[in-house]
Amino acid sequence: MTVSLSTHAETPLEQKxxxxxxxxxxxxxxxxxxxxxxxxxxxxxxVKGVDxxxxxxxxTAIIGPSGCGKSTLLRCINRMHEEIPGTRVEGExxxxxxxxxxxxxxxxxxxxxxxxxxxxxxxxxxxxxxxxVAAGPRLSGTxxxxxxxxxxxxxxxxxLWDEVKDRLNQPGIGLSGGxxxxxxxxxxxSVEPEVVLMDEPASALxxxxxxxxxxxxxxxxxxxxxxxxxxxxxxxxxxxDTTAFMLDGELIxxxxxxxxxxxxxxxRTERYVSGKxx
Amino acid sequence: MNAVLRPVSKAxxxxxxxxxxxxxxxxxxxxxxxxxxxxxxxxxxxxxxxWHFFSTxxxxxxxxxxxxIKSAILxxxxxxxxxxxxxxxxxxxxxxxxxxxxxxxWFAKAVRYFVDVMTGVPSIVFGLFVxxxxxxxxxxxxxxxWKGSVALSLLMLPVVTRSAEVVLLLVPHTLRxxxxxxxxxxxxxxxxxxxPTALPGLVTGSLLAVARAAGETAPLLFTAAIVNGTSLNLGxxxxxxxxxxxxxxxxxxxxxxxxxxxxALTLVVLVLLLTLVARYMSRRSRLT
Ligand SMILES: Nc1ncnc2c1ncn2[C@@H]1O[C@H](COP(=O)(O)OP(=O)(O)OP(=O)(O)O)[C@@H](O)[C@H]1O
Ligand SMILES: [Mg+2]
Numbered sequence: 001m002t003v004s005l006s007t008h009a010e011t012p013l014e015q016k017x018x019x020x021x022x023x024x025x026x027x028x029x030x031x032x033x034x035x036x037x038x039x040x041x042x043x044x045x046x047v048k049g050v051d052x053x054x055x056x057x058x059x060t061a062i063i064g065p066s067g068c069g070k071s072t073l074l075r076c077i078n079r080m081h082e083e084i085p086g087t088r089v090e091g092e093x094x095x096x097x098x099x100x101x102x103x104x105x106x107x108x109x110x111x112x113x114x115x116x117x118x119x120x121x122x123x124x125x126x127x128x129x130x131x132x133v134a135a136g137p138r139l140s141g142t143x144x145x146x147x148x149x150x151x152x153x154x155x156x157x158x159x160l161w162d163e164v165k166d167r168l169n170q171p172g173i174g175l176s177g178g179x180x181x182x183x184x185x186x187x188x189x190s191v192e193p194e195v196v197l198m199d200e201p202a203s204a205l206x207x208x209x210x211x212x213x214x215x216x217x218x219x220x221x222x223x224x225x226x227x228x229x230x231x232x233x234x235x236x237x238x239x240x241d242t243t244a245f246m247l248d249g250e251l252i253x254x255x256x257x258x259x260x261x262x263x264x265x266x267x268r269t270e271r272y273v274s275g276k277x278x
Numbered sequence: 279m280n281a282v283l284r285p286v287s288k289a290x291x292x293x294x295x296x297x298x299x300x301x302x303x304x305x306x307x308x309x310x311x312x313x314x315x316x317x318x319x320x321x322x323x324x325x326x327x328x329w330h331f332f333s334t335x336x337x338x339x340x341x342x343x344x345x346x347i348k349s350a351i352l353x354x355x356x357x358x359x360x361x362x363x364x365x366x367x368x369x370x371x372x373x374x375x376x377x378x379x380x381x382x383x384w385f386a387k388a389v390r391y392f393v394d395v396m397t398g399v400p401s402i403v404f405g406l407f408v409x410x411x412x413x414x415x416x417x418x419x420x421x422x423x424w425k426g427s428v429a430l431s432l433l434m435l436p437v438v439t440r441s442a443e444v445v446l447l448l449v450p451h452t453l454r455x456x457x458x459x460x461x462x463x464x465x466x467x468x469x470x471x472x473x474p475t476a477l478p479g480l481v482t483g484s485l486l487a488v489a490r491a492a493g494e495t496a497p498l499l500f501t502a503a504i505v506n507g508t509s510l511n512l513g514x515x516x517x518x519x520x521x522x523x524x525x526x527x528x529x530x531x532x533x534x535x536x537x538x539x540x541x542a543l544t545l546v547v548l549v550l551l552l553t554l555v556a557r558y559m560s561r562r563s564r565l566t
Contacts, residue, residue: 124456
C-alpha cells in the first residue's frame with residue numbers, strides 16, 4: 001500500500017481501502033527517513049543535518065539532554081515545525097519514497113498520515129469523550145465507515161474503551177491525566193495514520209499510567225511506525241527497539257536499543273545513558 | 279527570644295492599620311457617587327413606572343397625558359439588535375484574523391492600532407459620520423433606524439474586536455496544535471476548536487459592547503432621530519431610550535422630566551441585566 005499525500009482528494013474507494021486496511025490488525029508498516037535534516041528557529045540552528053531511518057513496525061526512541069532538539073526533530077516529521085513563525089527546515093523527510101516537503105504534497109495529508117501525541121494530555125475542552133475521538137475524522141475530513149464503530153475501535157486500541165464505554169457523552173477533560181493521554185492517543189489513531197509520533201507522552205503521568213502507555217506502545221507498533229521522545233532511560237530501554245541519541249542538535253548515534261544502552265560506539269552516548277550528564 | 283521569628287513591632291502594626299484604613303476609605307469614596315446615582319435614579323424613576331408607562335407611546339402633547347416609553351424601549355432593542363448583528367460577526371472576524379492569521383505582521387499591527395484609535399473616538403463622531411455619509415448625501419433617504427444601528431455598530435466594533443482578541447488569545451495554543459496535527463485545515467480548526475472553546479468569552483465581550491451601545495445618545499440623535507410613535511420598521515425613524523431621556527429632560531414640564539427618570543431607570547435596569555448575563559457567561563467559560 002502506498003500512502004496518498006497528493007493534493008487531490010481521495011476517492012471514496014481509496015478512502016475505504018485505507019480505512020479498512022488501517023482497521024485490520026496487521027498492516028504493512030511504513031518507513032520514515034530523514035535525509036540531512038536541518039531545522040531553525042529564526043537563526044538558531046536547532047537540528048543539524050540529521051540522517052536517520054525509522055523502521056516500519058518498530059518503536060524508535062529519541063533521547064538526549066533537554067534542549068538538544070528532540071521535539072524539533074519530531075515536529076519536522078509531521079510538518080508541525082512550520083507552524084511556528086520564523087522557522088525553517090532544510091533537507092528531506094521521506095515517507096516510504098514520498099518527499100513530505102515537496103510542493104505537490106498537501107500538508108494536511110502529511111499530518112493525517114503521521115499522527116502526533118503531545119507531552120501534556122490536551123483533550124478538546126468543549127467536547128465529550130466520544131466527540132474528542134470523533135474529532136480526528138471530523139477535523140481531518142476523513143470519511144468512510146461508521147463513525148461510532150471507528151470511535152470504539154480507536155478507544156479499544158488505546159486501551160480506554162472499557163473505562164469509558166458507559167460515559168461517552170461526558171466531557172473529555174473529566175478523565176484522569178492518564179486516561180486523558182490515552183484519549184489523545186485514541187484521537188490520534190482515529191485518523192488511521194501510518195506513523196505515530198509521541199513527544200514525552202508519559203512525562204506528566206504517574207508510574208502506573210506510564211506503564212499502561214508503554215504497554216500500549218508495544219501493542220500499537222504492530223500497526224504503526226512509532227517514534228517516541230523520552231527523558232526516561234528505563235522507558236527508552238523497555239519500550240523501544242531502536243534508540244537515537246541526540247546532543248546539541250546533532251544525531252550522535254542510533255542503533256538497536258540494547259546496543260545503545262550496553263556498548264554504544266560513542267563515548268558521549270555512554271556517558272549520557274549511564275547518567276553522567278544531561 | 280527567637281531571632282528568626284521576631285515578633286512584629288508595634289510601629290509596623292500601626293502602619294499596617296493606617297494603610298488598610300486609608301485604602302478602605304478610598305474605596306468607600308469611590309463608591310459614593312455610584313450609590314448616589316443609582317439610588318437617586320431608582321427613587322425618581324420608580325415613581326414614574328406603571329403599566330401605562332411601558333405600554334403606551336409618547337403622545338407628544340404638552341397638555342394632558344404625555345404617554346409612556348413603549349416606542350423608546352422597542353426602538354432601542356431593535357436598533358441595538360441590528361447593530362449587534364453587524365458588529366459581532368465583523369468584530370469577531372477581525373479578531374480571528376488578528377489571532378489566527380495576521381499575528382505580528384505589519385498589517386495586523388496596523389489593524390490593531392486603528393482598532394485602538396477607534397475605541398477612543400467619541401461616540402458623537404460616529405453619529406456625525408453616519409449623518410454626513412448616509413443622510414446628508416441624500417442617496418438613501420433621511421433619518422432611519424438602520425442608520426442609527428450603523429452608527430452604533432461603528433461604536434461597538436472596536437469593543438467587540440478587542441475583547442474577542444483577548445479571549446481568542448486565551449485559547450491554549452496546544453489545542454490549535456493538536457487540531458492541526460490531526461490533519462485539520464486551518465479554517466476547520468478555527469470553526470470546530472477555537473470558536474467553541476472561546477464562545478462564552480466571546481458572548482461576554484459582545485454583551486458588554488451591547489450594554490455600552492444601549493446607553494448611547496449621540497450616535498442616534500442625528501441618525502434615527504426623534505419620533506414618538508412605535509415603529510418596527512428599521513427603514514423608518516425610530517425612538518430610543520437615550521434619545522427619549524435627552525429630549526424629555528430638556529422640557530420645562532415636571533411630567534416630562536419624570537418620564538425621563540423612568541426611562542433612565544429602565545435603561546439602567548436593562549444594562550444591569552445584560553451585565554449580569556455577561557458575568558454568568560464568563561463564569562461558565564473554561565478559559566481563565
Ligand atoms: N518556539 C521556539 N522558538 C525559539 N526557539 C525554540 C523554540 N522551541 C525550541 N527552541 C529552541 O530549540 C532548541 C531545541 O529545542 P527542543 O524543544 O527541540 O528541545 P528538546 O530536546 O525537545 O528539549 P526538552 O527535552 O526540554 O523538551 C532549544 O535550544 C530551544 O531553546
Ligand atoms: Mg521537547
